Amino acid sequence: MSAIIRTQDLCRSFQSGGETIRALKNVNIEIQEKSLTMLKGRSGSGKTTLINLLGALDRPTKGKVFFHDREITALSERKRDELRRRDIGFVFQSVALISMMSALENVEFGLRVAGVPAKDRKKRAEECLTLVGLYKRMHHRPHEMSGGEQQRVAIARALAHKPKVIIADEPTGELDTHTGLQVVKLFRNLVEREGITIIMTTHDPSMVELADNVITLDDGEVVNE
Ligand SMILES: Nc1ncnc2c1ncn2[C@@H]1O[C@H](COP(=O)(O)OP(=O)(O)O)[C@@H](O)[C@H]1O
């Protein structure tokens, strides 16, 4: 196994009301390729801060993030944007689908934003919705779907441009445990069948059994268990 993402002495501080909040303190982690990694820890422990740095959405105060062997923290804004668009798919807690569009149109729209030619969009969008088990619901709009189904549309949208990595911040946060577990099982399938690397945050202990690797944060530090 080889690491697809690796951090070196990662620190991130925020200034807030004249105070310095050290959200991450010297984090050294490795994410293995084609694995499902979960970042866990209670609220405020630094999960979102860390996953945003892994996904090149934010820059550290100190330290480095490597994607394969390329230091992404040293890249220009434009290069980081390019990396995100090509190699990373994002899934968030609140789903943010476009309510006027069907599931299929939502995924197609994502592909348009990613610069995929019109003639290829429909087929790929259908493929991805099939992959997440929504073949039959493809023409439904978000309000005609359950929370779990909507999250699966969001996952299909994140997958559509064939990213190497999916970054998911609390993807099960607004779902009940049963539906949340279905989303995590879908992630497992994507890792095994599609060879995608998935990193997700959660504060739900029942999810972590399905992970290949669990990283626990406490007050901005990685704790070994
Ligand atoms: N933009 C910000 N400005 C100030 N403080 C922040 C900011 N983002 C996060 N923090 C602080 O950093 C710490 C870690 O936050 P976060 O990474 O969101 O934790 P988690 O996702 O584990 O709940 C918290 O103390 C939080 O208040």
Ligand SMILES: [Mg+2]
């Ligand atoms: Mg968070």
